[in-house]
Amino acid sequence: MTDRFPHAHVHLGVFFQGVNHSTIWSDPASGSQLDFETFRQVVQTAERGLFDAFFLGEGLRLREQNGLLHDLDVVGRPDAITQLAALAAVTTHIGLAATQNVTYNDPADLARRLASLHALSGGRAAWNIVTTDNAWTGENFRRGGWLHHSQRYERAAEFVQAAQAIWDGFGSTVRYAASTVELEVQPTVELADHPVLFQAGDSPDGRDFAARHAEVIFSAHGTDFDDALGFADDIRARLRAAGRPEDDIKVLPSTQFILAATDEEAREKARWVKEQQVTPATALSLLGQVWGEDLSSYDPDGPLPAHDPAITQVSETRGSPRPGADPRAVARAWRERAEAEHLTIRQLVLAQDRQRGFVGSVESVADELVRWVRSGATDGFNITPWLVPTGLDDVVDLLVPALQERGAYRTEYTSTSLRDHLGLRAPVPHRAVLVGA
């Protein structure tokens, strides 16, 4: 197969703290998930590996299951922009991306904080726009659960337009009025350009929002090639429909890398990683989500519950979106598989937990990554290390040189701006929405 993009390079980012049970905290090599030194080590390792960006997620309420704080995964994280400002001081080139939602932030306040990070870091800030709108998170904020789910991307679009007007409007009075955002403010931060706009949200509305406003998509399509290519083609089509060039958005899926000397060793390591991620307690918790009840007193090495779930929708661990499904059907399928293959609860959950990301020798993973970007399936990858702070070491020390040998990875930074690292165009001025400046 000939490459659609024969000269494409792989862009790498690191997504720190991951989600759900992706981070193994029980391993002796797992460090503090909170100490500044851990963050410093991860970001400096990524910068040594010439990554495009270091990336922090956001969750403004601690997750719960069955009305109790979820206690099995890493809990607790710093405020993203505050932490990135500190990390800006100990780095010189790498981009610094903060996930920030549009429902529980004030546009004038958030635009100013992002502009501040951008100004201090010399053009390295990015904003990952998310729409987290649930009223449950709203219980921590003045406005409460004020926004209807159907309005989340309307608010996102208006919020982004207002922010762009503020970034462009230094020295004037910015007025913006729409259905969910109305403001008048004199901006206090002078910028040469804008923070880079990332988007993470997979619904059709989310994809259309990205096609109109985003410059990078942090996607969930980072394991299966055909799935990733389908997503990228869908985004290209939406970009065309929105009147933008097809290459106006870079797609960086969330993924994990499991590397070893040989493919066989890597598969062995992947099995080990998954067993560490899905602890006995986590297996019972995941099963409990399907059954909609607390199953923590079950024996993880014993059989599945004999009774059917009483609930009609798979309950989510609050704060982490999960697709709704018919729990009785899921439970029946899981029980049938467990019986047919003689699996205990934990074995069944491990078998159901699809292998995420890339598993293989350095050489074969490097080949795979180059194939992905040169076929247009992605522009790069946002790596969630399953171990911190050392989980990026083999990526930087082994995989990056292998990509460089293939002519598919930068050998030095050529700029200190994230926009330049990603090969993005300069932002279009948004003075159009300025009224009476």
Added chain:
Amino acid sequence: MTDILHIALEVDGAGQHPAAHLLAPHTTPATPPGRPGVTPDAHRVRTVTAAAENAGVTFVTFDDSLTPAPGRAAHRIDAVTRAAFVAPLTSRLGLVPLVHPAVTEPFHVASQLAALDHASRGRAGWLVGTGPVPGARRALDRPVADGEDLVAETVDVVTVVRDLWDSWDDDATIRDTATGRYIDRERLHYVDFASGGDGPFASPALRSAPDGARAPFTVKGPLIVPRGPQGQAVVVGRVGTVPGALLDVALVPDLADVDAARGDGVARVLVDLTVTLDAAGTPGTARRDQLDALVPGTTTGLAYTGDAAGLVALLLDLRGVVDGVRILPSVLDDDLPVLVRDVLPALRVARAVPVPRPGATLRDTLGLPRPASRFAATA
């Protein structure tokens, strides 16, 4: 009260005099050669805080406002972001950004300052913003408390922020591999805070609410950030706008206000002192006249104009009267070098100021205890 005098320093912008930002900066804001990506903003905050730390200052404050403030440069970046940026570049200096309780969401205030406390290894403080914020109501599209309401709002916000800082016990992260539990959920606490106020409750109703009306709010908790090295960041504010019981450090505008602050039970009282020093061959009085000719400065509050020796004498006399002085330099570029070269060394020689140890928390340096969590089980 001790005979130790804490020196704090306001480091915002060009200086306190309303004409300071109109002067050409003396220190070059240009990117130093060989430091890629170091912007003028970064260079400025980095050099000013490094000078303050080397001089033995206890803490610096970062003034701020959401909207342009009269007498200040139009370009001003967010104070928490500035403080966080210098956190890894400093090791002894307290970092105290201004955050306004009626402007920033209480949950965000608590998260940002807790993150600053972690990033600085326990050197975070919060300068509680006071007074009306012009333009905030329109910028934020919601009522912003004012006047009497603002005092009540401030009490509520400081209270809930302190609650949120206590919402994780110090030992909540257990990482118990035997049971697979990362946290002990019994050691995290919902704060279930409800504010006062009688305006309409939630947006979109907020939008049409009358100006000045106080919209009540609730905060569930716990915080997303585990408890910081200091337990609670040091809360700095003005008596009268925040009850003394909620403050760790009171800033008073004049010596006449010291007794009131002490009566309020505040552990440390610092007086604000505007200084215009003899600098670069120009007497302080002449510098002040030149500045006043551009824009008349304020005449309220404690001020000192003159040579370094006179300032040293004044500060030594303040031992036993106040716990410290927050110095507001008229023009940072002119006054800071004199403070660093002549004033703080003389205070050190006289053993009048503490010598902050690298690694000490701001509470350590101020001699304040690390508070126990109000929610922690006392078993």
